[in-house]
């Protein structure tokens with residue numbers, strides 16, 4: 001069993017008292033006289049040699065149950081048997097065996113003595129050591145490790161693992177210094193305190209260090225080192241406690257539903273023990289320095305947690321995800337290492353900072369203990385089961401602990417060194433003699449000695465306070481300044497980046513809006529052109545209709561030239577009087593007019609049909625485009641839903657898996673950071689596309705609305721075309737009849753001689769008739785031109801008004817008034833214009849209810 005020598009308490013408020021007690025009990029000789037050589041603690045070469053030959057050894061695992069918060073239990077529970085070191089699940093179907101199992105009554109000291117103490121002994125020998133506290137949030141990891149050590153000595157029994165290890169390390173160093181004062185090992189203790197928070201390593205003893213600069217690397221021996229983090233030398237327990245307190249103050253903790261002070265990071269307190277021994281070689285006049293450096297990592301992992309139970313949202317949620325991902329990777333490493341297959345297996349150490357850091361501790365050069373913390377509550381049953389599975393796998397991990405000796409050979413002048421040594425020895429001897437003689441002077445000397453030693457302690461403590469407190473204060477202020485600066489930087493960064501993002505987004509949106517505006521403007525221009533074409537064609541049709549109407553009327557009535565007109569063809573055959581040459585020439589003229597009009601009608605009908613086709617096509621195109629957009633929008637909606645579902649599943653899996661860490665989850669539920677980023681990028685892209693499509697669809701809908709108005713026009717146009725075609729048909733029939741009648745008449749009529757007066761007269765009349773027709777045309781054209789102008793103007797207004805959603809505006813009212821005035825003022829005369837105004841009003845005024 002290890003012999004223990006406890007140093008004065010950490011707070012030292014009563015250290016002097018304890019120092020006196022020690023002195024009273026053991027009296028001065030116990031301290032000053034050479035002590036017997038403690039066999040188990042000294043790092044003898046024999047030990048080192050035998051240790052070097054050690055085989056692989058497994059990770060030790062103990063399970064600790066924390067006391068329950070409530071007395072009532074309902075639901076499944078674990079059965080704990082500390083004597084057999086086994087734990088069974090609720091229906092006894094699964095049994096887990098561990099190296100040690102502690103129930104809730106076992107205190108801190110018992111835990112330490114049972115499983116930590118032996119590890120510390122090996123650490124003194126030169127082996128690396130690691131203790132990992134693992135468990136769900138609130139299961140007692142921080143309590144067990146004593147990471148939150150506040151330096152108060154009052155509750156000694158509640159001291160956790162870290163302060164106890166510190167105590168024992170300095171006990172050991174102090175003892176060895178005393179024991180081997182003449183020629184043995186020299187010791188140096190250093191401490192480091194790191195936390196891994198959101199995948200960043202922070203140096204808690206130098207919080208001003210930029211976490212990005214702190215990197216994990218391998219040294220030339222293949223050991224893991226943390227670059228740019230600094231260990232701090234501690235010359236006493238108090239020094240080390242001060243460092244623990246200091247780092248603890250900077251550790252990230254926060255309140256969750258399950259723990260009022262939950263660790264949000266993985267904390268690693270490292271004690272480095274460097275022992276060195278000089279060996280002189282008189283022959284070569286050199287000194288060989290043998291250095292053995294061992295590291296003790298004390299790891300308080302952040303707790304696995306189910307986000308639902310902890311109620312983590314926002315930043316806490318991100319922490320949760322990071323914590324769970326880190327633990328999940330650790331699970332993968334443990335699983336990889338615990339598997340049977342040894343060769344060629346890949347251990348994903350590099351997946352996360354935590355696993356990389358623990359590379360030596362798991363499967364490497366270290367003696368490792370895992371303390372799995374569980375809660376007895378039925379509510380936590382599933383999490384406890386997960387912890388047990390995780391821990392039982394860790395038991396299969398084999399490490400290869402070795403002591404690494406580092407030899408440095410230096411040339412020295414041994415002659416002069418020997419002399420100094422001799423002089424020092426002489427001095428020590430003289431001092432010892434002095435003390436012994438003082439001892440013979442009885443109580444007064446004893447008292448003086450005690451006072452002297454007390455004074456030494458007091459002065460040491462004062463010295464410590466003087467040197468360390470300002471340092472601690474400085475480090476803390478420095479850290480705070482650093483933290484404030486980082487927060488300020490972060491805020492600036494965040495604001496800037498948020499601002500930049502908003503500006504970029506606005507720019508993108510502006511660009512998009514401009515493109516859409518341009519599209520709408522183009523479409524409006526097209527529409528206007530269509531409307532104008534409609535208007536022009538409507539005018540043409542109306543004009544043609546008028547012409548036709550007049551022509552047909554004249555033909556039917558025989559008109560002013562009724563006498564000149566041949567009689568109605570079928571009847572004409574029975575008329576005994578043949579048509580005169582005047583009638584015939586009139587007939588030819590009319591026939592030409594018919595031909596012309598029919599030709600014009602044909603052209604106009606085909607133009608109208610083309611226009612209708614174009615409009616219908618553009619309408620169909622727009623509808624098709626809109627349909628395609630709608631379809632794409634639907635697809636995108638589905639895609640976004642899928643992405644969101646995948647993302648939430650990933651998140652949920654990540655959270656559940658790292659809690660569960662069951663066999664399958666190790667394999668299947670890994671959430672890769674890259675996947676997550678990729679997912680977010682796809683989601684953002686899909687959302688942007690969806691937004692842009694929604695805008696486009698809105699524009700298309702507007703265009704389709706406008707095109708509905710065109711559809712009404714098309715219907716009107718089609719009616720007109722139908723009418724025109726009927727007229728054309730009728731014209732053609734009439735023309736045929738006329739031609740037939742004319743041919744019949746001509747056969748019966750004696751042919752006039754060329755240059756005869758009849759002929760001249762006929763020609764003159766024909767010319768007159770033609771000119772009259774031209775005049776009439778001109779007259780008609782003048783009237784039509786005016787109408788056209790009016791219609792054009794009205795169409796323009798109509799387009800503007802329609803764009804204003806068909807509201808009846810000032811200008812419309814004016815138009816109505818004008819039209820009404822014109823109607824009243826010109827009743828009986830200028831009817832054409834009044835009629836035109838009526839048409840205008842019909843178009844401008846909204847249709848009566850029920851009329852489309």
Ligand SMILES: Nc1ncnc2c1ncn2[C@@H]1O[C@H](COP(=O)(O)OP(=O)(O)OP(=O)(O)O)[C@@H](O)[C@H]1O
Pocket residue numbers: 065066067135136137138139140141142143144259261262263264301302303304373
């Ligand atoms: N064995 C125990 N005896 C007495 N109290 C305990 C024990 N274990 C835990 N506690 C108490 O339970 C609470 C939660 O424990 P602790 O903070 O150590 O949990 P944790 O596992 O570190 O949680 P987290 O992962 O959220 O940091 C603390 O108030 C602690 O004092």
